[in-house]
Amino acid sequence: MIANAHQSEHVSLLSIRDISVQFGGLLALNAVNLDVNAGARYGILGPNGAGKTTLFNAISGFVDPSKGEIKLNSKKLDGLPSHERVLRGLSRTFQITTLFPELSVLENVLMAAQVDAGKHQVFWRAANSHKEVMQRVEAQLVDLNLSRLALSTVSALSYGEQRLLEIAVALASKPSVLLLDEPTAGLSAAEMRSVVDLILKLPQDLTIVLIEHDLDVVFDVSEELSVLHFGNMIAQGPASQIREDPLVREVYLGEA
Amino acid sequence: MRFWIFQLLNGLTTGALLFFVASGLTVVFGLMRILNLSHGALFLLGGYVGLSVQHFTGNFFLAALAGAATSGLMGLLLQQTFTRTLLGSTFNQVLLTLGIAFILNNGMLAIWGGLPQKLKTPDFLSESISVFGVTYPSYRLFLIVLAFAAGLALWVFWERSTLGAVVRSCVDDREMAAAMGIRVDLVFASVFAIGASMAGLTGVLGGPVLGVYIGLDFEVLLLAVVVVVIGGIGSLNGAFVGSMMVGLIDTFGKASFPEISYFTLFAPVILILLLRPLGLFGRILPE
Amino acid sequence: MKRVLIVIAVGFLLAVLPFIVSGYWLGLITQAVILGGFAMGLDLLVGFARMPSIGHSTFFGLSGYGVALAVTRFDVAIWPAVGIGLLLSLIAALLFGPLAVRMRGLAFLTITLAFGQLTWGLTTRWSSFTNGENGIPGISRPSFLWDIETVVGYFYFTLLIAIAISIFIIIFAESPVGISLLGVRNSDTRMSALGYNIHSRRTIAFVVAAAVGAMYGILNVFYNKFIGPGSLSWQLSAQMLLSVVVGGPVSLWGPFLAGSGIVILKTMLIGTTQRWPMVLGLLYVVSVVFLPGGIASLLPKVRARFEKMFRGRVTE
Numbered sequence: 001m002i003a004n005a006h007q008s009e010h011v012s013l014l015s016i017r018d019i020s021v022q023f024g025g026l027l028a029l030n031a032v033n034l035d036v037n038a039g040a041r042y043g044i045l046g047p048n049g050a051g052k053t054t055l056f057n058a059i060s061g062f063v064d065p066s067k068g069e070i071k072l073n074s075k076k077l078d079g080l081p082s083h084e085r086v087l088r089g090l091s092r093t094f095q096i097t098t099l100f101p102e103l104s105v106l107e108n109v110l111m112a113a114q115v116d117a118g119k120h121q122v123f124w125r126a127a128n129s130h131k132e133v134m135q136r137v138e139a140q141l142v143d144l145n146l147s148r149l150a151l152s153t154v155s156a157l158s159y160g161e162q163r164l165l166e167i168a169v170a171l172a173s174k175p176s177v178l179l180l181d182e183p184t185a186g187l188s189a190a191e192m193r194s195v196v197d198l199i200l201k202l203p204q205d206l207t208i209v210l211i212e213h214d215l216d217v218v219f220d221v222s223e224e225l226s227v228l229h230f231g232n233m234i235a236q237g238p239a240s241q242i243r244e245d246p247l248v249r250e251v252y253l254g255e256a
Numbered sequence: 257m258r259f260w261i262f263q264l265l266n267g268l269t270t271g272a273l274l275f276f277v278a279s280g281l282t283v284v285f286g287l288m289r290i291l292n293l294s295h296g297a298l299f300l301l302g303g304y305v306g307l308s309v310q311h312f313t314g315n316f317f318l319a320a321l322a323g324a325a326t327s328g329l330m331g332l333l334l335q336q337t338f339t340r341t342l343l344g345s346t347f348n349q350v351l352l353t354l355g356i357a358f359i360l361n362n363g364m365l366a367i368w369g370g371l372p373q374k375l376k377t378p379d380f381l382s383e384s385i386s387v388f389g390v391t392y393p394s395y396r397l398f399l400i401v402l403a404f405a406a407g408l409a410l411w412v413f414w415e416r417s418t419l420g421a422v423v424r425s426c427v428d429d430r431e432m433a434a435a436m437g438i439r440v441d442l443v444f445a446s447v448f449a450i451g452a453s454m455a456g457l458t459g460v461l462g463g464p465v466l467g468v469y470i471g472l473d474f475e476v477l478l479l480a481v482v483v484v485v486i487g488g489i490g491s492l493n494g495a496f497v498g499s500m501m502v503g504l505i506d507t508f509g510k511a512s513f514p515e516i517s518y519f520t521l522f523a524p525v526i527l528i529l530l531l532r533p534l535g536l537f538g539r540i541l542p543e
Numbered sequence: 544m545k546r547v548l549i550v551i552a553v554g555f556l557l558a559v560l561p562f563i564v565s566g567y568w569l570g571l572i573t574q575a576v577i578l579g580g581f582a583m584g585l586d587l588l589v590g591f592a593r594m595p596s597i598g599h600s601t602f603f604g605l606s607g608y609g610v611a612l613a614v615t616r617f618d619v620a621i622w623p624a625v626g627i628g629l630l631l632s633l634i635a636a637l638l639f640g641p642l643a644v645r646m647r648g649l650a651f652l653t654i655t656l657a658f659g660q661l662t663w664g665l666t667t668r669w670s671s672f673t674n675g676e677n678g679i680p681g682i683s684r685p686s687f688l689w690d691i692e693t694v695v696g697y698f699y700f701t702l703l704i705a706i707a708i709s710i711f712i713i714i715f716a717e718s719p720v721g722i723s724l725l726g727v728r729n730s731d732t733r734m735s736a737l738g739y740n741i742h743s744r745r746t747i748a749f750v751v752a753a754a755v756g757a758m759y760g761i762l763n764v765f766y767n768k769f770i771g772p773g774s775l776s777w778q779l780s781a782q783m784l785l786s787v788v789v790g791g792p793v794s795l796w797g798p799f800l801a802g803s804g805i806v807i808l809k810t811m812l813i814g815t816t817q818r819w820p821m822v823l824g825l826l827y828v829v830s831v832v833f834l835p836g837g838i839a840s841l842l843p844k845v846r847a848r849f850e851k852m853f854r855g856r857v858t859e
Contacts, residue, residue, distance in 0.1 A: 060736065061735075062732070062735075062736075081735070081740070082735040082736060083734075083735040083736075083737075083738050083739055083740050083741070084738075086735075086736065086737060086738030087738050091736070092736055094732065094733075094736070098730050098732050098733040098736070099730070099733065100725070100726050100729045100730060100733065101729060102725070102729060103725060103726070103729075107722065107725075110722070111722065111723065111726050111734075111737055112737045112738075114719045114723075115737055115738040115739065116738075119719050120719050120720070120723060120738070120739065121719070121720065122718055122719045122720065123714075123715050123718045123719070123720040123721065124714060124715075124718060125714070125718060126544070126714070126717040126718060127717060127718055127719045127721070127722050128717075130719075169733075169737070170736075173737060173738060
């Protein structure tokens with residue numbers, strides 16, 4: 001709450017005001033506020049069913065909030081379909097891997113890259129003939145250590161590789177804000193470490209909002225945190241402060 | 257006025273027959289996610305078998321019994337032979353059941369020939385009686401009454417009986433039902449067979465009204481699919497309301513605007529689908 | 544590019560047929576090319592975007608009816624009538640497509656069937672305008688660079704147009720729009736999260752398949768010099784769906800081969816037996832049960848089509 005006060009003095013990149021989401025009788029999100037500055041590493045913490053993914057769905061346009069306002073770069077996103085929000089610079093991953101299982105790794109990344117390059121309406125020349133798109137795809141694959149798998153079919157990849165590809169695909173949209181929904185869910189300790197290293201290596205001007213279950217990962221990656229509990233934002237502030245917040249320790253860390 | 261009452265009764269008769277066919281189709285569709293495109297052929301098979309049995313015995317009830325039994329057994333045979341394909345992708349289901357429909361269609365042509373034929377109404381229903389000032393065949397009135405009775409009976413079975421609850425549980429959650437000890441495969445096989453035998457029975461019941469001829473299988477299938485879609489997949493209430501609607505629209509359309517009667521039937525269907533993609537009584541079925 | 548060359552090469556190979564086969568066979572092969580090409584276009588919708596339409600003969604038949612009605616009822620000259628026919632199909636596709644693509648799976652199948660039956664019903668029942676079940680005979684072929692009244696002349700005409708359409712389809716299939724159709728089949732969520740408008744992508748697949756069907760429908764009406772309700776029946780749609788599945792979805796050449804093969808098989812069998820529907824039915828059953836990947840899956844290398852397509856680029 002204290003952190004909120006100084007943030008509202010300047011304009012943040014992603015700003016969420018009083019967002020509520022209702023599923024039938026269930027209030028999945030209750031008047032949630034969030035301000036994310038350009039270049040921030042922002043973590044969203046909360047137990048299962050707290051409404052973290054619903055928040056992402058509302059931001060990326062997969063769920064219509066019953067009230068509230070979402071702004072990216074001071075422009076309202078409300079009512080825009082999800083595919084148009086991507087063109088505004090928003091990109092996301094999914095908690096449950098959502099790739100094209102029958103296509104190759106390269107094609108998965110290409111599918112994203114050709115949109116950002118503005119080539120996705122082209123029907124008169126081959127997709128692989130756009131040099132700048134292909135170069136970008138290759139660069140993306142190199143960055144994420146996936147080039148050796150470029151021609152493998154996604155369904156043949158290991159789970160860890162698929163999680164990595166999920167991030168690569170989201171990055172290929174060249175977003176200004178990247179929403180990562182539990183990128184390390186279900187990974188082994190070693191795989192988890194490599195994902196965290198990857199996130200830390202991402203360009204500093206990329207704004208990242210991260211949903212995480214694993215506390216070590218959250219505190220490793222994010223400088224600032226919000227804590228969701230049953231659809232309510234119960235704490236917001238710098239990581240160090242959240243770690244000591246008694247309310248957070250009670251509901252999330254399970255301390256009395 | 258007499259024209260309208262007459263057409264209304266005609267529409268209800270068609271609706272009644274449609275309901276018998278469509279209820280089986282919709283339950284199989286809802287329960288197993290199988291759109292059985294050979295359902296029309298099973299209907300016609302019943303009709304032809306009934307025709308032959310009536311020809312040799314002169315007994316309509318034996319004919320109805322034989323028609324229902326033959327189609328039911330054929331349905332069971334198909335379900336058992338192609339279980340895996342039938343539970344697979346939409347494409348494969350559609351092509352497989354359509355292929356079976358073609359085979360049955362051509363087989364029936366080989367056995368019973370291409371001439372349109374008609375079953376005789378049972379003797380005690382051969383008279384016409386006067387209702388609302390029009391003289392109307394009592395057999396058709398019997399069909400209408402039977403449809404309402406069957407609709408009620410099915411509803412009671414579906415909503416109130418233990419067996420109905422078992423079937424419904426399989427519709428809602430196959431795995432949960434299996435975990436509760438319900439033999440899902442047995443439920444599937446019985447429902448498929450019962451649906452098929454209802455189609456066969458309707459082939460006989462409809463025999464005196466619609467006749468029995470090659471091509472009727474696809475006409476009936478088309479109308480039944482329309483009923484299922486606008487009623488909502490897997491919904492018996494929907495099948496009933498949809499059947500009566502389609503029966504009435506089709507009858508009035510043919511009587512009033514013969515030149516565009518297909519348009520008068522399919523335009524409302526498309527409209528309903530666009531306004532309610534899941535049909536009138538439909539709900540999202542779990543995968 | 545390689546695939547375009549293959550199409551041209553196959554075209555040249557077929558071009559020697561008039562010197563080898565009889566007029567009867569040449570006529571049959573012309574029909575086979577027409578329906579094979581139609582199936583190839585449908586592959587974009589059924590194979591690529593995995594939308595099982597059982598109503599696309601609508602656009603095949605409608606363009607033919609457009610030509611026939613324009614010529615016989617309104618005395619339009621033949622070439623402009625061709626334009627009217629194509630336009631009629633395109634308008635219908637643009638009308639039906641955006642509505643139908645909102646449905647998925649079996650619901651999509653049913654609504655395409657409903658749209659198809661609606662147009663079929665109009666052509667059969669509206670006898671005073673469309674001549675009903677009897678169809679419209681006596682449609683003469685247009686004048687072209689060479690005489691297309693002869694069997695050989697019309698074969699070359701069909702071949703030329705089929706090659707042009709096939710080249711378009713292949714280029715389209717490998718384009719950004721084409722591969723996005725492969726994305727739509729798997730995951731709506733992912734595609735919209737990447738910035739694709741799902742409905743518009745699905746509509747594109749619907750309309751392009753319809754447009755290809757419409758063009759072959761024109762070739763069909765001039766071949767037969769006749770149009771009847773059979774050319775927009777759901778049975779024809781089902782046969783096309785079968786061609787795609789039997790041929791091997793997404794391979795393009797597989798559906799072409801299967802679509803043509805069925806025509807030839809049908810004609811050969813109809814001469815000798817009344818059991819054609821049974822053979823067709825068996826073909827449905829056997830192919831679904833024993834060859835779920837289609838003819839194309841028999842060639843293992845085909846599965847790797849996209850791998851090959853990109854290999855050169857990546858390793859550069």
